[in-house]
Amino acid sequence: MAYYWYENDPELYKAEVLAMRKFFPSFQIGQLQDGSGRLYWRGKVQPLGEGGMVWDLMLIYKNNHPHAGQDEYGGSIQILPISPRLKDIAQKMMPLLEQTYGSYDACVKRGFGLGLPHIYRSNFGRNEEYFICTADPKYFKSGQSRSTSAASSLSWACKWIMLCEMWLNGEISDDVALEGNY
Amino acid sequence: MENNNDVVAARRRALAEALRQGDPVVVSPSGEVATREEMQDEGLTAIQVPDGKLA
Numbered sequence: 235m236a237y238y239w240y241e242n243d244p245e246l247y248k249a250e251v252l253a254m255r256k257f258f259p260s261f262q263i264g265q266l267q268d269g270s271g272r273l274y275w276r277g278k279v280q281p282l283g284e285g286g287m288v289w290d291l292m293l294i295y296k297n298n299h300p301h302a303g304q305d306e307y308g309g310s311i312q313i314l315p316i317s318p319r320l321k322d323i324a325q326k327m328m329p330l331l332e333q334t335y336g337s338y339d340a341c342v343k344r345g346f347g348l349g350l351p352h353i354y355r356s357n358f359g360r361n362e363e364y365f366i367c368t369a370d371p372k373y374f375k376s377g378q379s380r381s382t383s384a385a386s387s388l389s390w391a392c393k394w395i396m397l398c399e400m401w402l403n404g405e406i407s408d409d410v411a412l413e414g415n416y
Numbered sequence: 417m418e419n420n421n422d423v424v425a426a427r428r429r430a431l432a433e434a435l436r437q438g439d440p441v442v443v444s445p446s447g448e449v450a451t452r453e454e455m456q457d458e459g460l461t462a463i464q465v466p467d468g469k470l471a
Contacts, residue, residue, distance in 0.1 A: 257463040259445055279447020282431070285424045289447075382466070389443040389465045396449045397435060405432050 238271050239299045246300065253385035261293075261388075268359060272297060275384050276316075281392040282399055289395055290317040293384045300382060311387040312356070313366040320364035323402075324349030344412070351401065351411040352394060366391050430454075441465050 240247040254261055254275060261277030274294040280286050292314045299310040328349040331341045341347055348355060352367045368390035401411040434441055434451055442455050442462035455462045 257443075257445060257461065258447070281443070281447050281449045282428065283424075283446075283448040283450075284420075285428075385463055386466050388447075389463045392443045392447045392449050393441060393465045395447075396431060396441075400428070400432055400435070405428060406435055410436055 238297055239295065240273060250383055250385075253383045254388075257385045258388055266294065270297070275388075279388070279392055279395070281395040286399060287318065287395075289315055291315055291388070291391065293388055293391075295384070309368075309382050309387065311382070311384055313368060313387060313391045314358060314363055315366065320350060320353055320366070321355075321362075324353065324364055327402075344408070346408075346412075350398060351408075352397075366394050368394060427454075440467075 236242050251263065254263070258275075258277060258279075261275045263273060263275055266272045266274060272295055274292050276290070276292050278288050278290050280288045294312045294314060296310045296312065301310060326349075327346075328338075328341070331346045331349060332338055335341045335344055335346070338347075341349075345351065348364060350364070353364045354367045355362055355364050357363075368387055397406065397411060400406045401408070430451065431441070431449060433439075440452055441449050442452050442464050443449055444455065444460050444462050449465075450462070452462075452464070
């Protein structure tokens with residue numbers, strides 16, 4: 235049995251490519267040059283359209299795709315914004331949040347421990363990076379007949395970006411950014 | 417006559433309201449998020465964001 239999901243399951247690989255070609259044709263597939271063998275998609279999106287920011291994103295498959303553990307936020311596909319870099323935005327927001335909530339501990343308790351809603355950190359290459367935490371693991375599909383694809387993960391990410399930009403602009407409250415039923 | 421800034425602002429208000437209400441949204445090939453009705457009116461291909469809470 236091969237180590238890489240795309241060798242084990244060529245039909246799933248084809249389905250992933252077809253879905254991305256259909257829904258996000260400007261994204262290009264590649265392989266990380268770090269020896270991990272992991273595949274990724276890279277491209278740009280502008281979730282708020284005119285007046286919104288352009289985001290350069292990488293969607294990186296874990297080698298266990300489409301399987302995701304209970305604690306794997308975002309499932310087996312990691313979404314890393316290359317530009318803007320989440321870590322930079324988060325570090326700018328943290329002092330403002332500390333001012334609002336009174337202390338770093340209070341920010342953590344509220345769900346803003348990293349400076350933005352719904353993100354997580356992980357090592358990527360030599361750096362620690364902040365990733366978009368797209369969907370609660372319980373919504374990530376990884377069964378025999380259905381699995382969450384890069385296309386559906388990217389759609390979740392676009393929704394997250396919309397939420398993030400609106401929150402940064404004060405168009406939605408902290409409550410909606412953190413707790414809304416979206 | 418409504419200028420373009422008003423149109424953009426109205427659209428953003430509608431999207432913010434969709435977030436508050438938990439209404440379904442779709443995403444176009446350029447990554448633009450829109451309500452389902454908006455995208456149908458424009459006749460574009462779009463993927464519906466799966467149900468589920470952001471984590």
